[in-house]
Amino acid sequence: MQSIIAADGVTKTYANGFQALKGVDLHIRPGEIFALLGPNGAGKTTLISIICGIVNATSGTVLADGHDISRDYRAARSTIGLVPQELSTDLWETVWSTVKFSRGLFGKAPNPAHLEKVLRSLSLWDKKDTKIMALSGGMKRRVMIAKALSHEPRILFLDEPTAGVDVELRRDMWEMVRGLRASGVTIILTTHYIEEAEEMADRIGVIRGGEIILVEDKAVLMRKLGKKRLSLQLQQPLTALPADLADNGVTLSEDGETLTYTFDAQGEDTGIAGLLRRLEAGGIDIKDMQTHQSSLEEIFVELVGGRA
Numbered sequence: 001m002q003s004i005i006a007a008d009g010v011t012k013t014y015a016n017g018f019q020a021l022k023g024v025d026l027h028i029r030p031g032e033i034f035a036l037l038g039p040n041g042a043g044k045t046t047l048i049s050i051i052c053g054i055v056n057a058t059s060g061t062v063l064a065d066g067h068d069i070s071r072d073y074r075a076a077r078s079t080i081g082l083v084p085q086e087l088s089t090d091l092w093e094t095v096w097s098t099v100k101f102s103r104g105l106f107g108k109a110p111n112p113a114h115l116e117k118v119l120r121s122l123s124l125w126d127k128k129d130t131k132i133m134a135l136s137g138g139m140k141r142r143v144m145i146a147k148a149l150s151h152e153p154r155i156l157f158l159d160e161p162t163a164g165v166d167v168e169l170r171r172d173m174w175e176m177v178r179g180l181r182a183s184g185v186t187i188i189l190t191t192h193y194i195e196e197a198e199e200m201a202d203r204i205g206v207i208r209g210g211e212i213i214l215v216e217d218k219a220v221l222m223r224k225l226g227k228k229r230l231s232l233q234l235q236q237p238l239t240a241l242p243a244d245l246a247d248n249g250v251t252l253s254e255d256g257e258t259l260t261y262t263f264d265a266q267g268e269d270t271g272i273a274g275l276l277r278r279l280e281a282g283g284i285d286i287k288d289m290q291t292h293q294s295s296l297e298e299i300f301v302e303l304v305g306g307r308a
């Protein structure tokens with residue numbers, strides 16, 4: 001399958017000598033939702049800005065829908081819609097003139113029907129004659145998305161789409177992004193919210209210190225790196241952990257009522273059967289048990305150590 005975005009060997013050294021990207025290869029598949037995760041300062045915005053032609057790479061190549069972003073800038077850029085982190089629009093304009101103007105910037109012929117469709121899909125149609133300044137924060141963000149979609153891009157970049165928005169609006173945004181994907185738009189989003197990547201993404205890339213350290217299908221990532229934890233609630237509290245259990249990595253809660261065992265869910269032998277046999281042989285009765293799968297958040301913290 002041909003990549004809709006192909007970034008190869010991209011480096012960026014800023015004027016002050018700081019190297020923000022150290023040779024990034026990133027290939028995005030048509031029609032996917034790709035989440036780029038990384039701690040503050042990892043290089044997410046720099047990478048997006050290069051792909052969108054806002055910042056020049058120091059070396060490397062970027063193709064957007066087959067067009068080279070530096071040699072064939074206009075064609076490449078017109079395939080991309082970018083929703084930046086910050087609100088950047090004229091607050092005194094109406095919603096309608098804002099999206100109409102954005103479309104014009106890309107040299108596209110007017111298409112009121114498309115703009116109406118975009119505004120309706122973002123629940124902004126009844127606000128089309130309202131000045132941006134009179135909209136709520138959530139609506140302003142949606143206007144930024146409408147602007148980015150005004151020229152019918154095939155690729156949409158969302159830089160921290162839900163930073164600082166409430167939970168309800170975040171869920172609305174997710175719904176909307178899924179709707180966009182269903183209409184054939186490829187979506188790349190950066191996020192600090194692991195929950196967002198877990199909820200939305202087909203694939204996840206992790207960037208740290210200017211390097212992509214991992215790209216994986218979300219489901220595979222969660223399976224591969226996910227550890228499972230088995231908690232066993234005991235009929236009778238134990239005063240001490242039997243040595244053979246401790247040797248197998250089992251821990252006992254302070255109140256003596258719960259045993260915890262961590263295992264590799266993908267392993268050939270999880271060790272659970274053996275553990276249960278040992279408990280039975282030791283006369284330890286179980287009242288209840290649960291397993292817990294590591295969340296993407298736990299996986300992420302393990303990967304990046306929470307730092308750039």
Ligand SMILES: Nc1ncnc2c1ncn2[C@@H]1O[C@H](COP(=O)(O)OP(=O)(O)OP(=O)(O)O)[C@@H](O)[C@H]1O
Nearest residue numbers: 014016018020038039040041042043044045046047
């Ligand atoms: N114009 C610039 N000049 C020098 N250094 C810069 C410039 N822009 C960004 N940087 C540095 O490059 C690194 C990557 O920044 P970037 O904004 O790409 O990170 P990010 O992953 O988007 O971070 P955040 O999650 O905080 O938005 C940071 O250390 C930043 O200080």
